[in-house]
Amino acid sequence: EAQVTQNPRYLITVTGKKLTVTCSQNMNHEYMSWYRQDPGLGLRQIYYSMNVEVTDKGDVPEGYKVSRKEKRNFPLILESPSPNQTSLYFCASSDSRASHQETQYFGPGTRLLVL
Amino acid sequence: GENVEQHPSTLSVQEGDSAVIKCTYSDSASNYFPWYKQELGKGPQLIIDIRSNVGEKKDQRIAVTLNKTAKHFSLHITETQPEDSAVYFCAASIIGNQFYFGTGTSLTVIP
Numbered sequence: 001e002a003q004v005t006q007n008p009r010y011l012i013t014v015t016g017k018k019l020t021v022t023c024s025q026n027m028n029h030e031y032m033s034w035y036r037q038d039p040g041l042g043l044r045q046i047y048y049s050m051n052v053e054v055t056d057k058g059d060v061p062e063g064y065k066v067s068r069k070e071k072r073n074f075p076l077i078l079e080s081p082s083p084n085q086t087s088l089y090f091c092a093s094s095d096s097r098a099s100h101q102e103t104q105y106f107g108p109g110t111r112l113l114v115l
Numbered sequence: 116g117e118n119v120e121q122h123p124s125t126l127s128v129q130e131g132d133s134a135v136i137k138c139t140y141s142d143s144a145s146n147y148f149p150w151y152k153q154e155l156g157k158g159p160q161l162i163i164d165i166r167s168n169v170g171e172k173k174d175q176r177i178a179v180t181l182n183k184t185a186k187h188f189s190l191h192i193t194e195t196q197p198e199d200s201a202v203y204f205c206a207a208s209i210i211g212n213q214f215y216f217g218t219g220t221s222l223t224v225i226p
Contacts, residue, residue, distance in 0.1 A: 004158075033214070042121070042204060042218040043159070058213055059116070090158050102147050102210060106158030 002027045004107035006091050012113045013081055021076045021110050023091030030096045032074040033058070033104070034066065036087040043090065049074055050096065081114045088112075117142040119207050121217025128195050129225050136220045138205035139187040145207040145215075148181060148188045153202045153219075162203075163190070166210075195224045 004025045013019055025032065033048040035058075045058030049068040063085055065077040074093075078085060088111050092104040118141040128134050140148075146167035151159035165172045165179045165188065172179050176195075181188040192199055205217040 035216075040218060043206075043214075043216040045214050045216075048213060056213070059215070092158075102149065102164065102208065103161050104149070104159075104214070106151075106160065109156075109158050 002105070004091055004093055004105050006089075006107040006110050008110060009108065010111050012115065014115050015082055016080050019078050019081060019112075021078075021089060021091075021112070023074045023076065023107060024072050025074075025091075025093040025105070026072065027093060027095065027105065028071065029093035029105075030071070031094045031104075032068065033092045034064070034074070034076045035090045035092065036060065036085075037090060037109075038087050046076070046089075081112075083114045086112060086114045116213075117145060117207055117215040119205060119215045119217045121205050121220060123220060124218065125221045125223075127223045127225060130195060130197060132195055134190075134192045134195050134199070134222055134224075136190045136203055136205070136222070137187060138189070138207075138217050139185075140207040140215070141186065142207070142209075143183075143186065144209050147208045147210045148179070149206050149208075150179060150190045151204045151206065153204065155201075159204060192222075195222075197224050197226050200224045 034046040035043040044060045047066040049055045091107040094104045121138045149164035152162045153159045178191040203220045208214045
């Protein structure tokens with residue numbers, strides 16, 4: 001089954017404790033992206049990647065890191081989480097080569113609470 | 116950067132009526148405009164999209180129109196059904212680059 005998976009789905013942590021949210025897709029997509037969703041603000045793009053070893057900042061990259069060492073994985077790293085990073089996070093991927101190249105497939109979301 | 120505004124933020128319609136959600140964008144270079152539906156507890160799912168070389172696109176009860184001159188695009192849902200109740204997001208993008216989303220419209224279809 002074609003899908004984007006994220007882990008963990010729920011996470012409670014404390015300020016300053018490094019964490020990683022994993023994202024994996026099995027569709028051989030080149031484009032992957034991370035978003036955060038906050039009430040009244042919609043989805044805001046954190047980072048995106050056009051291909052392996054290529055990453056670009058989105059609208060709200062501060063406090064986040066990403067890496068794209070393999071095509072299927074795109075982890076989101078919070079080196080020193082702060083309470084304002086409490087949010088719902090979505091990973092997404094799309095095939096930049098197909099006719100419907102921009103159809104983004106979203107993962108199920110990771111709800112993060114930073115105390 | 117791009118700025119996408121979406122209206123209304125909430126919308127209630129009677130079952131069978133039509134629903135229209137409107138978005139405006141600021142960057143004339145944007146050339147891809149998808150619409151997503153998000154049900155409670157799930158990730159957004161693409162329902163229809165349109166590129167800047169097309170003015171209108173339809174898929175059964177759903178249609179999207181694009182006015183490049185005025186920089187706005189709209190989602191039209193006809194013959195609404197209770198299962199259409201969800202949050203809808205518009206987005207604008209330059210293909211292959213950053214995506215900018217609207218703030219969402221919560222649609223309720225009243226049986």
